[in-house]
Structure formats: structure tokens, C-alpha cells
Amino acid sequence: MIGVRVNAFNENGLGEPEKDANSAMTELDKGLRSGRVGEQCEAIVRFPRLFEKFPFPILINSSLLKLADVFRVGNNFLRVWVLRVCQQSEKHLDKILNVDEFVRRIFSVIHSNDPVARALTLLTLGSVAGVIPERQQVHHGIRRSLDSRDAVEVEAAIQAALQFAAQSKTFALSMCNKISDMIQGLSTPADMKLRLIPVLQHMHHDTATAAMVRHLCLQLLPSYPAEEFVLVTLNALTQLASATLVDVPVQVSLLLKHLSMDPRGAVGTAALGGLLQLSGGNEGGGSSTVPKADGGSKEGSLAHLWPDGAVGELAAITMNLYSASSVPPSSSRTTSGRLLSRALTLLCRLSSSAAALQSFLYPESPLLDICMKCCYSTDVVLASKAVRVMTKIVCKCNQDEWARGQTVIVDCVADKAESLFLYVACQDGTNKNPERNKMYVKQSLYCLVTLARSHRKLCPRFVDLIGSQLEICEGPNVVLLCEALGAIGGFQVGALLPLLPLLLLKLRTSTYSLLNLPPAVKRLHSNTVTMLCTLVFQTMIGYEWTDDVFGVVKEVIEKAPLWATYRIARSSARYGHHRIGSLALCRLVEQVSSEHLHFWLVALREMSAGEALLSSPVIVSPDCKPPTLLSRLSMANAHYAKAVAALKATSTPAHGLQFQLEWARARGEFLQAASQLCLLAASLVTAPPPAIAATLAHSSRDELLCYGHVTLQLRKCAKEFRACSDLYWKLYQSAFDADPSSLANIQILQQMCVLMATNIERISLNSSMSEAVLDLSWQQCSLETQHLLSSIQEASAVGRHLFRRDRETKVITQLLVECLVKQVEVLTDTALCFPRFFFQVLQSTSVKLAISPQPRVPGESVFVMGSGGGGGNTGSQLALKVEGVVQHGRRPGLFRRVASLLLTVSTAPVHLRPTSAVDPSIKGGGDAGMVLSQIVTPHRDFFAAQFLLAFPLQPGQGGLAPGGTQYVVSVEACAIDEEGDVWRTGPRATLSVKVHDEGGGGAGGAGKAGGNARSRN
Incomplete structure (x- = not known):
């Protein structure tokens, strides 16, 4: 019989009910008290997971006290695992309530006769230095252990000194002279000096100590010219300069000097790494096809602290490296090539700084010269980095006011980006490493998308270029090309319209290929078909569907795999093509095994069916009249009521669909208020005001009551629209993790409610509030946001001539009410785009x-x-x-x-x-x-x-x-x-x-x- 090891500590991996903090703590405590070393170790290593699951001070305090007891009475093997727990739980250490007792139990082992035990004690105390930075007894223990004769204990003391120096100003000041004497002492071994030098990088708590440490490190550079010492010393100086900031210009000059004069490749690599750290910031997602919306990183940049001319000097050094890499094959050429690639990476980091712009914009710039030479290099890595540098500089010039008027050749940079894309795209079939070629294609597409985002006039040019490659491309790069086209098509309405025949042709071909393919290839074709359908949806937004386009997409839905069909339905809902989405969801509703997924698809189907009735009602025959606005609103509201019920059924405690439910409920309330307004307009003709209306208006001092029940009903409709606006505002406040496009979607829907409520109040109230203005920049809006904004602008223009100025005598006429109904019709006829947060949560x-x-x-x-x-x-x-x-x-x-x-x-x-x-x-x-x-x-x-x-x-x-x-x-x-x-x-x-x-x-x-x-x- 095969022996099965019984796990005494349940991980809840087999569906057992999850334990609370007390039960889990009791179980681990039983393991700590076990007489078997294996069970004790197994209990110890599970504490970090317990801390992550229940990160509360009482539990963490009691747990770490128990571990400190194990450290005090256990053997060195158990102490190693307690040390690992302290290192992995660094962010929870400040929740220890009884710090004195915890330190006392750990520190008691420092008096052991075993040097390994003393070394583990020092390492453990160093790992908790953040909560005990000023413990004098620990400081004294580290100082005493530095003079030990045991190498293991000395190494542990150096590591603890490194951690305490980063936390304690007192310890750093007291240990500065001792560390300096040990480094300069002749009796200290060279390997120990290499470990002591990194301690100096934390001696930055005051200016005098930082200056003294920097002077010491500068003395070490000529005294110890060995490669290991130079690398460690340069790194310590860089860390010290990044902490003090005042020495950044001097350190940049020092690193540039070593980069240009030291021929050793490792030193040049360390110098470039230090410059990369002193540049700060981030490269900004160079490996992604779609650039970030903010266009940069959230981290701070130190490039503004660099001395004047440093970027130009770096460009000149890069030019020398380029020249050195062009010599006949040798080891120096390989070293220069690696340094050249790293230097271009550094220039990518610096390309968004003002120093790089100033170095790039004047004639005969070395930065411009090196970029021009590298962008035509046969090495794709160098060419892609050079093009990326030029792309980021051109986009930064378009953002800054002072650089916008400078002479920057945008078309020249666009030519370089196109050349790079064509070169890597042509290598698709001949490259022996397809994954590497895919990365190059992605980087070139990133440059094209970034340029199109900054300069919208380049969109048709890049669409035509990528479309020409899409026509002949086969394989995994098709998805990348479609993603790039989708990113560019999201900048402008109708940008992809010239590619519509090509997209339909590719869809027909891919649909026929789906029938007889292996599973792996079929999955790739499914992704291609999904992306092509998404491009069709982007192209057709704001346009009427033709029978040809509808027939091709319908055939894809009928033959595509189920998951691809769902993705197509999701994309159609995001871009407002609900008739297609309704067909796809009808196929999927009965094809799932889970009840919750079934109700989720039912909810999506009902919402898509309701929106399809509003935006594109289906006419059964030419003799039948199209449904009226009131009937369409009523049927759509009924669909949304069913969708809300289905969303309630699909919600679970683990996956609560609160956002989706509230969004659907708010949309249903808007349709209900709109239908009430249409009913009011119909009743205005058939129910004139009663004879006593004038008397009631005079007695209540409200002149508008002379129009009878219409006035009260209009005011009720205005309240309903205001209540619907409040629902959207509450939904907006709860969507902390939503992406900016989804938040803009909620704002636009709220603005629709505010627009209708304001216009109704202007004719039904003696005094009304002014219309709120939605401030959304079209330059940063997505395609679906632009589409919804256009409906608000059209609805505002409908009643602009009727509400041009405040009238002295307010009257409620049939013309005004019909104007309100027309605005409702404009808002509801516009295809509603579902927000991305409805389907996908990118941040949790x-x-x-x-x-x-x-x-x-x-x-x-x-x-x-x-x-x-x-x-x-x-x-x-x-x-x-x-x-x-x-x-x-x-x-x-x-x-x-x-x-x-x-x-x-x-x-x-x-x-x-x-x-x-x-x-x-x-x-x-x-x-x-x-x-x-x-x-x-x-x-x-x-x-x-x-x-x-x-x-x-x-x-x-x-x-x-x-x-x-x-x-x-x-x-x-x-x-x-x-x-x-x-x-x-x-x-x-x-x-x-x-x-x-x-x-x-x-x-x-x-x-x-x-x-x-x-x-x-």
C-alpha cells in the first residue's frame, strides 16, 4: 500500500470550511509544541501566510512572541526558520505590541557559546531593525561581534550593521568611525572590506557624516583599483547620492568619467546602472503595444538634478561606443555592444526630461546624431531603442509649451518608426526565434501607437501601414497587429473605416479555417477572429450596419468556439452593437454548466436585447410600422427588470456583482423616467387643464399650476431624473477600482439625467438650476466615450433654440414638451456602450x-x-x-x-x-x-x-x-x-x-x- 503523508496543518485546499484566526493560531501552536522537529518547522513556515490572511496586531504579537520562545530554546535549525519568518514578515513587524519582551527572548541567545547561534541572533535582530532601531544593547552586541574571531559571526554582524545603519541615525554615527577604521586597516581581509563598504551607503543621516563617508569612498577608488572594489564603491556612492540628493551632480560626473575612461566592461556596466538609478522614473511600458493613458510613470525623476551638458556628454560617450562596436569582430566589440545597448536604455529613461529635450532640439546635437545612426542599425535591439528615444522626445515636445514651438521633425521620426516596423515585420518568416521577433514587433508597434496618440494626423498613415502588413501576415503577429489597430482606432471615430473590406475578408478566411484545425492552432485563430470582430465593432461605431457586414459577423458567431463567442459579445456590448451581442448571447445561455454563469449570460442577453430595441429596432415586414418611442422604452425597461433579477441570482458572497447590479438598476430608472415623460406628452393633448386650475394657481401663488396636472407631472419627472442622477453619483463614488474610461461612462450617463432634469425644470418651475457642464477632454477620451458625448451635445442642441434665454412669462406648451421628448429620443437612440469595469476589473x-x-x-x-x-x-x-x-x-x-x-x-x-x-x-x-x-x-x-x-x-x-x-x-x-x-x-x-x-x-x-x-x- 502506498503511504500517504498526512498534513496536520489544513490549507483549505479540498473545499473544507475556512478557519478563523483563533483556530488557525491554535493549530499552529500545537505544531510548535510538538516533539518532532519536522512538525515544528512546518508550523513555523506557515506563519507568514497566517500574517497575510489575518494581519491584526493581537495575532501577530502573540505569534511572534511564540516564535521568539522557539528561537530562545530551540536549536539552530529552528532558528533559521524563525529568521526566515521575520524576513518575510517585514511589513507586519511594527504591529508587535510587546517589543521589549520579543527582543529580550531573541537577544538572550547572543550569550551562547555557539558562534552560529550568535550569528543567527544578529541576523534576526537585523531583520527586525525597523522596530528596534535605537536599542543600545543590540548596537553594542553588533559592535562587539565585529571584533570576533569567527568569520560566520563577523559576516552576520556586518549584515546586521547594514540593516541598523539604514534605520538608526545614532547607530550610523557611532559606527561610522569604526567601519572606516576597519576598511582602512591593514589587518582587515579584502573580502571583509568588500562587505563593509556597502554599510557606508546608509551614513546619510546628516550632511557632515555623508560628506566624510563620500570623501572616504573617493579615497578608496584610487587606493583599491581592483574591479570588485571599484564596483562596490561606485554602488555605495550612488546609493549615498540618491539619498542625499545634493551630491547627484558630482556623482553623475564621476560615473560618466568612469564610463568613458575605464575600459573594463563590468565597470562600465556598473556606471550605467548607477546613472540609470540616478535618472529615476520608469521607461513607461516599452514592451506594451498600447501606451499608458498618463504617458509616463508615477515615480519621481532625478534627471533635473543632473549637471548641464551631462546628457550631451552621455550621448557623445554613446557615439564612441557605437564607433567601437563597428570595428572588426573582437571581444571589445562585444563589450561595446552591450554597453551601447545599456546606454540607449538610459537615454530612453532620460528622453522625457527637460535636459534631454534641450540636448535634442539644437542643431548638430550628439543625441540626435546617435539616434539617427542607431535607428538604421542591423541590430534590431539598438534600432528599436533609438526609435523609442526619438518617439518619446517628440511626444514630450508636443506636451510641453516651451518645446512645442521648436523645430522637431515629426515626419522624420514617423519615417524611422515605419522603417523599423517594416524591417521586423519582414523578419517574421525568416527569424529562427519567433518569440524574440514577436517582442521586436511589439516594440515597434508601441512606437507607432505612441506617435499616433500624440499626433492624431498620423493615424490614417499608420492605419494604412499596419493594414498593408495585416493583409499578408499570418501567425501569432496577427493579434499584435490587430491590437495596434485597435489602439489607433480608439483615438478617432472612423479611423479604421478604410480597412473595413480587408477586415471582412480576413474574417471570412479565418471563419472557414476554424472548422478543421488542431486545438492549439484553433485557439490562436479564435483570438484572431475575436480581435478582427473588435476592429469591425470599432469601425462601425456611429455608422449603420450593412447586410454584408452583419452577415459576416453573424457567420463568425455561429461557427466560433464558445469562449470566443462570449468575447465577441462582450466587445459588441462595449462598443454599443447590441443586436450582434444579443445573437451571440442567445447561443451561449444554455451552453454553460454553472447556474451562476447561466444567470450572468441571461442578464447580459436581456440588457443587450433592451438596448437593441432602443437603438436599432427590428422591423418584421415593410408593411409594419416601426414601434413608437414609448413602446420601445417600455419593452427595454422590462428587459432591464429581468436583467436586474438575473444579476441578483448570479451574485454570490465571494463574487458580489454590486457594480453591475447598480449600473443596470440606474439604467432602468432612466428608461422608466423617460417613458413617464413620453406618457405625459401623450396625455397633454387628451387631458386639458380643469376649469378651476386658474383659481388653484392664484390661491397657491404658483402661476404654472394653471396648466393643470401637466405641471405636477413634469415636476415629478424632474425629480425622477434627479433621483436617477443620484444613483449614478453613488455608483461613481463606489467604483474606486474602475478605469478612467468606465468612470467617464458613468459621468456621461449621469449628465444625461442632469440634462433632462434641468430642461424639465426650466419649463415647469418658476426658478430652476442651470445646466451642469461635463468637462471631459476629447483628446484623452476613448472611442466609446466620444460616441456618448456626441449624443449629449446633439440633445443639448435640440432644445437650445427653445431655451435660448429666460422668458419673462413661462408657459407650458405642446411644442416645449415635444422638444423634451425629442431630447429623450436622441439620448435613447444612441447606442449605449457598456463600461469596461462591467466586465473586467484591472485593479482590485x-x-x-x-x-x-x-x-x-x-x-x-x-x-x-x-x-x-x-x-x-x-x-x-x-x-x-x-x-x-x-x-x-x-x-x-x-x-x-x-x-x-x-x-x-x-x-x-x-x-x-x-x-x-x-x-x-x-x-x-x-x-x-x-x-x-x-x-x-x-x-x-x-x-x-x-x-x-x-x-x-x-x-x-x-x-x-x-x-x-x-x-x-x-x-x-x-x-x-x-x-x-x-x-x-x-x-x-x-x-x-x-x-x-x-x-x-x-x-x-x-x-x-x-x-x-x-x-x-
Whole structure:
């Protein structure tokens, strides 16, 4: 029988219910107390995962104290694993509450006779240097261990010194002279000096020490010219300069000097690495086909601190490297080629700085010269980097006001980018490494897309170029070409229209190829078909579908695999082609095995069917009249009601579709309000105002009431549109992780509601608010955003001649109401584009809360003793502690980060029975609720706050309530981003609190429980 190893520590990998923090901690504690070393080690290595899952101070404090005990009494093997836990849990170390006790247990091992144990102690103390930076006994232990005769202990002391010097100014100042003496001492071995020099990079806590350390390192460069010493010393000087900033110009000059004069390749590589670090910033996603919307990095740049002429000198050195790499084959040529590639990478980093622009814009610029020479190099790596440098400089010139008027040859850079693209595209069939060629194609396409984004006049030129290659291209590069065309087509409406016949031809060919292909090749063709359909959707946005185009896409939907069909339906919904999406979803609804997925597809099908009725209603026969606007609105609203019900059915506790549900509900409310307005317009002709309308208007001093029920109905419609606008605003505030395009989608839909409400109020109210203006830059808008914005502009133009100026005498006429209906028709006939956040979450941020005190039994109340005896009603107070952690997904901070959190605590009494009489003399006899707020800043994604809550006793029948007063405490967390905007992200937690009168007769046993709870708190 095959032996199966039983895992004593459940990982919840087989569907077992997830354990809470106490259960997991108890299980790991049992493992620590085991007599088997293997089980102890297995328990120790699981603590970092426990910290990530339950990152709260109480659990982390008790866990690390237990690990410190294991470190104190265990062997060196267990100490190694405790050291690994401390190194992996660096961001949780500051949550240790009993720091003194933790250090005492660890530091006790320093007195061991075993040098390995002492070395592990020093390494462990160094790993927790962030929470014990000023412990003098630890400082003394490190200093003493530096003089040890054991090499292992000395290496550990050097590592601990490196970590403490980065955290403690006192330690850095006290150890500076000793480290300096050891480095300059003749008795110190060379390998130990190499380990001691990196400690100097943290001696930057004051200017005098930083200057002394820099002077020492500069003396070491000529004294120790060996390659290892030069590399370590240059790196220490670079780290020191990046921390102090005042030595950045001098360090840049030093690195440029070594780069130009030192022939050793490793030194040149280190010098370029130091310059790369001192340049700051980021390359900006050079490997991606689609550039970022912000066009750069969020990190700061140090290029403005570089001395004048440094970029030009770097370009001249790069030119020398280019010349050296052109000599006959030799080892020096290989070294120069590697350095040339790294130098061009550095120029890519610097290309967005003002220094690079100034060095690029004057005639006979060495930077321009080296880029021109490298862009035609046979080495594709050098050519792509040179073209990228020129592309980023040209785009930066278009953004800066002072450089926009300079003579920058945009067409010349576009020619270089086109030449690079054609060269790498022609290598597709001859290159022996297809993955490498795919990377080159991606980089060349990135340059084309970046140029098209900055200079929109280049869009038709690049579309024609990429389309010509798409016509003859086969293989994996087809998807890259389609992605580039999609990125360029998203900049302008109709940019891809000339390629429509080619796209249809490629779709027909790919559809026929899907039938008889191996699975791997079929998957690749499915991606190609999906991208081609997306390009067709982009091309047809704002245009009427022809029978030819519709027939080709319909044939693709019928023959494509199910996942490709879903992707096509998703793309059609994003670009507003809901008739195609409805056909695709009808095929998919019954093809899934999960009930939740079935209802998700049903919801998408109903929403697509409703939008298809609004934008492109299907006419059964020529004799049939097209459905009226009111009937279309009613049917679409019914579809949305079914979609909302399906979305509720597909939601699960693990995957709550809150955004999708609220977005669909808000759209349904808008359609409902629009249908009410159409009904009102129809009733205006058939129901004239009654004879007493003028008398009612005169008595109520509202002249508009003389038009009868129409006035009241119009005002009701305006309120409905305002309520729908509030729904969109609440949805916007909750979408913290949404991409900018999705947020713009919500803003536009809200603006539609505001537009209709404002226009209705201008004719139905004596005084109305002005129309809000939506400020969205067309230059940065996506294709679907531009499409929705055009509908708002068209609807505003419809009623502009009727609302040109405020009339002295307001009247409600059929013409004005028909104008409102026409605006509704314009807004609803425009195809609605679903936001990307509806289908795809690129950034995931969640907040986890923990409230204390908690009741002993879940579901019961926390008892607090009040002091309401003797006729008073002072109540009691409770200290509430709120802890939480901000959890991120795979791409944290992609669009926005949580800079701080707004914690709001509210209390409200629970009225179990109505009170017939309330004594007004009793203070707090009415609503005794309170609201407290506090802004906290998370540290390493953890935050904590405390609130002091007051709970007055509520009056009962003729006095205080005999059973006490029960309160509901609600805690809500709202995220605040870096710009100070508040997002209603949640979560929301509740706690039940019951206050007893310790002087009343009904306290009894509850008073005892409340006293115990109060003593615990």
C-alpha cells in the first residue's frame, strides 16, 4: 500500500470550511509544541501566510512572541526558520505590541557559546531593525561581534550593521568611525572590506557624516583599483547620492568619467546602472503595444538634478561606443555592444526630461546624431531603442509649451518608426526565434501607437501601414497587429473605416479555417477572429450596419468556439452593437454548466436585447410600422427588470456583482423616467387643464399650476431624473477600482439625467438650476466615450433654440414638451456602450475591518453598564477600537491608491416598543444617536482608530426602560485617494450594544454579564 503523508496543518485546499484566526493560531501552536522537529518547522513556515490572511496586531504579537520562545530554546535549525519568518514578515513587524519582551527572548541567545547561534541572533535582530532601531544593547552586541574571531559571526554582524545603519541615525554615527577604521586597516581581509563598504551607503543621516563617508569612498577608488572594489564603491556612492540628493551632480560626473575612461566592461556596466538609478522614473511600458493613458510613470525623476551638458556628454560617450562596436569582430566589440545597448536604455529613461529635450532640439546635437545612426542599425535591439528615444522626445515636445514651438521633425521620426516596423515585420518568416521577433514587433508597434496618440494626423498613415502588413501576415503577429489597430482606432471615430473590406475578408478566411484545425492552432485563430470582430465593432461605431457586414459577423458567431463567442459579445456590448451581442448571447445561455454563469449570460442577453430595441429596432415586414418611442422604452425597461433579477441570482458572497447590479438598476430608472415623460406628452393633448386650475394657481401663488396636472407631472419627472442622477453619483463614488474610461461612462450617463432634469425644470418651475457642464477632454477620451458625448451635445442642441434665454412669462406648451421628448429620443437612440469595469476589473482593492470589543457569543450584544439610577440618565460610554487592512490584487495602484481612510461610526437606539409618553425633562429622551468620523493613514496597509461612544439610557413607560437600551453601532470605511477624493468603497460593519441601568431593578443577571464585559474592555 502506498503511504500517504498526512498534513496536520489544513490549507483549505479540498473545499473544507475556512478557519478563523483563533483556530488557525491554535493549530499552529500545537505544531510548535510538538516533539518532532519536522512538525515544528512546518508550523513555523506557515506563519507568514497566517500574517497575510489575518494581519491584526493581537495575532501577530502573540505569534511572534511564540516564535521568539522557539528561537530562545530551540536549536539552530529552528532558528533559521524563525529568521526566515521575520524576513518575510517585514511589513507586519511594527504591529508587535510587546517589543521589549520579543527582543529580550531573541537577544538572550547572543550569550551562547555557539558562534552560529550568535550569528543567527544578529541576523534576526537585523531583520527586525525597523522596530528596534535605537536599542543600545543590540548596537553594542553588533559592535562587539565585529571584533570576533569567527568569520560566520563577523559576516552576520556586518549584515546586521547594514540593516541598523539604514534605520538608526545614532547607530550610523557611532559606527561610522569604526567601519572606516576597519576598511582602512591593514589587518582587515579584502573580502571583509568588500562587505563593509556597502554599510557606508546608509551614513546619510546628516550632511557632515555623508560628506566624510563620500570623501572616504573617493579615497578608496584610487587606493583599491581592483574591479570588485571599484564596483562596490561606485554602488555605495550612488546609493549615498540618491539619498542625499545634493551630491547627484558630482556623482553623475564621476560615473560618466568612469564610463568613458575605464575600459573594463563590468565597470562600465556598473556606471550605467548607477546613472540609470540616478535618472529615476520608469521607461513607461516599452514592451506594451498600447501606451499608458498618463504617458509616463508615477515615480519621481532625478534627471533635473543632473549637471548641464551631462546628457550631451552621455550621448557623445554613446557615439564612441557605437564607433567601437563597428570595428572588426573582437571581444571589445562585444563589450561595446552591450554597453551601447545599456546606454540607449538610459537615454530612453532620460528622453522625457527637460535636459534631454534641450540636448535634442539644437542643431548638430550628439543625441540626435546617435539616434539617427542607431535607428538604421542591423541590430534590431539598438534600432528599436533609438526609435523609442526619438518617439518619446517628440511626444514630450508636443506636451510641453516651451518645446512645442521648436523645430522637431515629426515626419522624420514617423519615417524611422515605419522603417523599423517594416524591417521586423519582414523578419517574421525568416527569424529562427519567433518569440524574440514577436517582442521586436511589439516594440515597434508601441512606437507607432505612441506617435499616433500624440499626433492624431498620423493615424490614417499608420492605419494604412499596419493594414498593408495585416493583409499578408499570418501567425501569432496577427493579434499584435490587430491590437495596434485597435489602439489607433480608439483615438478617432472612423479611423479604421478604410480597412473595413480587408477586415471582412480576413474574417471570412479565418471563419472557414476554424472548422478543421488542431486545438492549439484553433485557439490562436479564435483570438484572431475575436480581435478582427473588435476592429469591425470599432469601425462601425456611429455608422449603420450593412447586410454584408452583419452577415459576416453573424457567420463568425455561429461557427466560433464558445469562449470566443462570449468575447465577441462582450466587445459588441462595449462598443454599443447590441443586436450582434444579443445573437451571440442567445447561443451561449444554455451552453454553460454553472447556474451562476447561466444567470450572468441571461442578464447580459436581456440588457443587450433592451438596448437593441432602443437603438436599432427590428422591423418584421415593410408593411409594419416601426414601434413608437414609448413602446420601445417600455419593452427595454422590462428587459432591464429581468436583467436586474438575473444579476441578483448570479451574485454570490465571494463574487458580489454590486457594480453591475447598480449600473443596470440606474439604467432602468432612466428608461422608466423617460417613458413617464413620453406618457405625459401623450396625455397633454387628451387631458386639458380643469376649469378651476386658474383659481388653484392664484390661491397657491404658483402661476404654472394653471396648466393643470401637466405641471405636477413634469415636476415629478424632474425629480425622477434627479433621483436617477443620484444613483449614478453613488455608483461613481463606489467604483474606486474602475478605469478612467468606465468612470467617464458613468459621468456621461449621469449628465444625461442632469440634462433632462434641468430642461424639465426650466419649463415647469418658476426658478430652476442651470445646466451642469461635463468637462471631459476629447483628446484623452476613448472611442466609446466620444460616441456618448456626441449624443449629449446633439440633445443639448435640440432644445437650445427653445431655451435660448429666460422668458419673462413661462408657459407650458405642446411644442416645449415635444422638444423634451425629442431630447429623450436622441439620448435613447444612441447606442449605449457598456463600461469596461462591467466586465473586467484591472485593479482590485478591498478593506477588511475588525471591531473590538466583540461579544463572547456571535450574534449577541455587548453589555455596557449605565448609571441611570436615581432619576438621572447619564448612560455609559464604550471605547470602540477599529482595526483594518487594505488588501490589493495583482496590480495595486494601477489607477489610484488608498492614501487614507475615512472611518465613520454611528450609533442609533433600537426602539423595541413604541413609547406613548416621553418625559421631556429626561435628557436624551429623543433620538440619542451620534456620528463620529476620523481620518486615518494606513501604514504598510494597516490602520487603526479608537472612538469613545456615549450610550444614554432611553426612557420607557414613566421612567427609564427597565430592560435597558439596545443600540446598533455601524462602522463604515471610505477610501481617500491621493488627490483627496472620497470613495464610498465600504465595508460596513455593525455591532449590537445593550446598556443596562445598574441602579434599576431589572438589571439582575444582565448586570453581572455587563460588569464582566466592562472589566474585559
